[in-house]
Amino acid sequence: MIELRHIQKTFDGGASYAVFDTSLTIARGELLALIGESGSGKTTTLKMINRLEEPTAGQVLVAGRDVLEQNLQELRRNIGYVFQGAGLFPHHNVARNIAAVPELLGWSKEVIEARSREVCALVGLPYDDYALRIPSELSGGQQQRIGVARALAARPDVLLMDEPFGALDPITRAGLQEEFRRIQQELQLTVVLVTHDITEAMLMADRIAVMQGGELIQVGTASELLNHPAHDYVTQLMEMPRRRAERLERVMRAAE
Amino acid sequence: MNPVLREQLLLLPEYLQGHLALTFAALGAGIAVSVPLGIIASRSPRIRHPLLATVSLIQTVPGLAILALVVAMLGGQIGFLPAFIALTLYSMLPIMRNTVSGLEGVPADVVEAARGIGLSPRQRLWKVELPLALPVIVAGIRTAAVWTVGMATLSTLVGASSFGNYIFIGIQTRNLTAVTVGSLAAAGLAILLDTLIGSLQWIAERRAIGVGLRELRRALVLSISLTVAFAVALLVTLKPAPKPDFVVGGKPFTEQYILASVLADRLTAAGFIVDQNIGMGSDVIFDAIGAGTVDLYVEYSGTIWGSYMRREGNPGREEITDITQAFVRERGLNPVGLAGFQNRYALAMRRDRAEELGIVSVQDLAPLAGILSAGGDLEFFGRSEWKRLQSLYNLDFAQELTFDAALMYTAVEAGQVDVISAYSTDGRVAAYDLVLLEDPRQALLSYDAMLLASSAAAQDPRVAAALAPVLGAIGDEAMREANKMVDVEGRPVSEAVAYLQAIIDKSK
Numbered sequence: 001m002i003e004l005r006h007i008q009k010t011f012d013g014g015a016s017y018a019v020f021d022t023s024l025t026i027a028r029g030e031l032l033a034l035i036g037e038s039g040s041g042k043t044t045t046l047k048m049i050n051r052l053e054e055p056t057a058g059q060v061l062v063a064g065r066d067v068l069e070q071n072l073q074e075l076r077r078n079i080g081y082v083f084q085g086a087g088l089f090p091h092h093n094v095a096r097n098i099a100a101v102p103e104l105l106g107w108s109k110e111v112i113e114a115r116s117r118e119v120c121a122l123v124g125l126p127y128d129d130y131a132l133r134i135p136s137e138l139s140g141g142q143q144q145r146i147g148v149a150r151a152l153a154a155r156p157d158v159l160l161m162d163e164p165f166g167a168l169d170p171i172t173r174a175g176l177q178e179e180f181r182r183i184q185q186e187l188q189l190t191v192v193l194v195t196h197d198i199t200e201a202m203l204m205a206d207r208i209a210v211m212q213g214g215e216l217i218q219v220g221t222a223s224e225l226l227n228h229p230a231h232d233y234v235t236q237l238m239e240m241p242r243r244r245a246e247r248l249e250r251v252m253r254a255a256e
Numbered sequence: 257m258n259p260v261l262r263e264q265l266l267l268l269p270e271y272l273q274g275h276l277a278l279t280f281a282a283l284g285a286g287i288a289v290s291v292p293l294g295i296i297a298s299r300s301p302r303i304r305h306p307l308l309a310t311v312s313l314i315q316t317v318p319g320l321a322i323l324a325l326v327v328a329m330l331g332g333q334i335g336f337l338p339a340f341i342a343l344t345l346y347s348m349l350p351i352m353r354n355t356v357s358g359l360e361g362v363p364a365d366v367v368e369a370a371r372g373i374g375l376s377p378r379q380r381l382w383k384v385e386l387p388l389a390l391p392v393i394v395a396g397i398r399t400a401a402v403w404t405v406g407m408a409t410l411s412t413l414v415g416a417s418s419f420g421n422y423i424f425i426g427i428q429t430r431n432l433t434a435v436t437v438g439s440l441a442a443a444g445l446a447i448l449l450d451t452l453i454g455s456l457q458w459i460a461e462r463r464a465i466g467v468g469l470r471e472l473r474r475a476l477v478l479s480i481s482l483t484v485a486f487a488v489a490l491l492v493t494l495k496p497a498p499k500p501d502f503v504v505g506g507k508p509f510t511e512q513y514i515l516a517s518v519l520a521d522r523l524t525a526a527g528f529i530v531d532q533n534i535g536m537g538s539d540v541i542f543d544a545i546g547a548g549t550v551d552l553y554v555e556y557s558g559t560i561w562g563s564y565m566r567r568e569g570n571p572g573r574e575e576i577t578d579i580t581q582a583f584v585r586e587r588g589l590n591p592v593g594l595a596g597f598q599n600r601y602a603l604a605m606r607r608d609r610a611e612e613l614g615i616v617s618v619q620d621l622a623p624l625a626g627i628l629s630a631g632g633d634l635e636f637f638g639r640s641e642w643k644r645l646q647s648l649y650n651l652d653f654a655q656e657l658t659f660d661a662a663l664m665y666t667a668v669e670a671g672q673v674d675v676i677s678a679y680s681t682d683g684r685v686a687a688y689d690l691v692l693l694e695d696p697r698q699a700l701l702s703y704d705a706m707l708l709a710s711s712a713a714a715q716d717p718r719v720a721a722a723l724a725p726v727l728g729a730i731g732d733e734a735m736r737e738a739n740k741m742v743d744v745e746g747r748p749v750s751e752a753v754a755y756l757q758a759i760i761d762k763s764k
Contacts, residue, residue, distance in 0.1 A: 052371060076374030087369030091387050091464045101373050134466030150373070160372075 001158065001190040002026040002049060007058030009044050014056075018044045020214045021058075028157075029188040031181070033195055033205035035237070041214040042194045046160055049192060050079045062158060077101050080151030080159040080189075084166045086143040088135040094146055095131040101154040112153075119149040122183055141172035148180065152187070159184075161193045165200065177204055199241050210234050263748040264422065264437045271438075274417035275445065276490065278408045281340050283401055286347030291393065293348075294355025295381065308353060315349045319407045322346065323414050332543035334536065334550075339411030339418075346407055347400040354396025358389030391461040398453040405446040409438070415505075415536045415544065419445075424535050429510045429742050429749065430662055448486065455479040499529070502713055505541050505550035506534035509661055510742050510749075511599060511681060511735065515554045517753040518726065518760070519707070523552070526722035538563060538635070545589060551713040552592075552723075556599060558641070558701035560584060568640050573598075573702035581706070590714035592707035593727035597681055597735040600703040601636065602692040603645075604678035606668060610691050617694035621675065622649045629655035631664045631673035642677075645699040662743075681732060683740025705730070729763040730756060 002025070009019040019041040026032045034042040047053040048060055051067055060067045067075055088097050095116060102112045120127040123145040135143055144164060151159055164180075165173045181204050184191055195201055201208045202222045209219045210233070218230045222238075229235040290311075297304040314322070322345060326338040362385050370380045386393075409420030422438025425431070459475055469476070502523055506516035513534055520530045533550060542564060544550040560580040561567050571579070581591045603618055615621050621628070630653040636642055637656055645651060653675070659667055665684045668676045678685055678692060680703075685692065707726070713719045738752040 050372065052368070073374045073376050076372060081369070081372035083365060083369055083372065085365055087365045087372070089366060089369070089384060089466075090363075091384075091466050093466055093468065100375075104374060104379070132468070136465055 001028040003061040005059040007055040010056050017214045022216045030206045031191040033193045033201035033208045035201045036211035040211040042211045046194045050076050080156040082151045082161040082164040084163040086147035098150050098153050119152045123149045159189050159191045260433045264434050275419050279404050282343030285344040290348045290351035294352040298356045298359040311349045314345050319410050334415035334544050336416050339416035347404050350396040350399040354392050358392030362388045394457040394460050401449045402446045412535050415533050500531035501528040502551040503531045505553035508535045514752045522722045548710045551710040555708045556703035558703035590709045592709050595705035596728045596730045597732045598704045599681040604690040607689045607691050618649050625651050625653045628674040631657045631667050631676040633661045636677040648697045648699045681735040683743045687744035729760045734759050
């Protein structure tokens, strides 16, 4: 569904590379987590898929078509995008935020409202209760649910998510992670999820792509990365949840 | 009602109209230019800096200087256009600066979200950035509106009527009522606009955080009805002025205001629609009559000789009259004739001071000049006759101070200066008990009052007929008395005008 072919990105004319010679294929209906420290190039890689950044070299194909050959706005309207902190329009109510992309696509009012009800139900917020509320009245978790609803409104096949749950409290985050995974499987969405949280990646993703210093160092399922780490950084990364789980277990056993 | 106040209030519609026309036109143009420029500046850092620096620079130039420069750039054109251009330039800074900072204040994640979901740059601007920046932009417009109302008072000096007419004419004629009416009117208009635009800003702020129109209905209704009430009040007050056949001009001092009214009344009585445009500086009005934007005013032969012809020497009263009339004819202007009086410069001292020092003429003054200070009006020390006076009598004062004409008299009365450049027809000479010093060497020029007409006015025989009774009818004494009525006794200009009209009618 998405194919990155030897993409590179430099912001300083080649003195340094934010992303260097990265190739990656994401299958239809797959949820791929892009993980790495800040500055590892994961967000830049994500943004090159819907041309928020354009690659200095290489090729990006979505549904078999080179993104550089498509109309920029059309491309973005057909790819859902979820931001850290939701990025809702503060001057629009919930209904108008969700309707943003369908309006751009020229859908009729009735169709937009029907679809808005569907996506609101999908993210667990009743449309009638929320349609007229404004973003500043919503909690962080509610804002992010609306952010997901907005991204899904125009029935995209592909969803790009940039640390969507990063700013939420742990309980809200855990709930939304599970719910989103359910939605993704139900709708057979192809998702690229940028995160720096390895537990989130392991719990949600079909495959995990690890980036470091602008390069893709390993791609695989959680068990492949656990059993056959190709790099010291991957080893450290994959050991962390296990070590934390062991320590947690000790703490909890002591408390019993 | 107090007749002076009544006379001032009758002028209110005309000045209000002028002031509003200038303010709204300049503010409208300021918005139309500055918001787009602000948008461009916020997009390109390379343009932003020079653009904002240029606009800030304009702002630091004093308003009066901007007006003078614009008049000069327009080749001496006076009236609405130069005032409008100067005010527009002045209104640009707050609007442009607020547009830039408003757009920069739009949260980066909201802009990124707008890009990410596929809004084109234009849609981003209209649907996201401008609505969110609007409260800040409107606040800039609000600042600009208040500035523009204030600065519009200065446009009187380039011949556009505004509340400034009250203020400048009031200062010249020592009419505090006029100054007060003008200041209160300008302040009232500023407060009104501030409130109206403030209510729009309030609405824009709420819209930017997503408050629906339905909840803002009351505020909208209030704001719209205030605006409508304001507009209706204006329509009731302001009748569209008929286009004048002729414009009578005047320089900024009492005698000129009185004479402009005398001439305007004569033309009105002859069936013409006449406008008065008073308070212009000497150079401005001389250019204006050449350009035909002023049709009639009273000039002085000595001013033409010294200031416009830049001649030195003093060939005598009749020679000067003949030569200057020939000169203005050459320039395409039309001397209609002499009014009868002359208003020349004369050095004047307080009587008690002159007697104490034993001074009767300029000759006596010279040896004492080293311990005396002199006060002149805005033009006097720059004139060639002052230089001639200095060299013929070997005058060298300890101090030379320049004053506004009205304040110059106050200064000599209060003893702040010893000698002033008084005007021979000035009512304050007698009122303050000043003596005019003799000038045995004829250093000072004669200043015969001369009616100058534009070609359009000169070609109309009815104009000549209407003005004929004025020629030779106003003597030195009559003019001095008329000036005294206004400057010293504080009576309205209209009474002085009536006094002169009676004298003119009797002389027939």
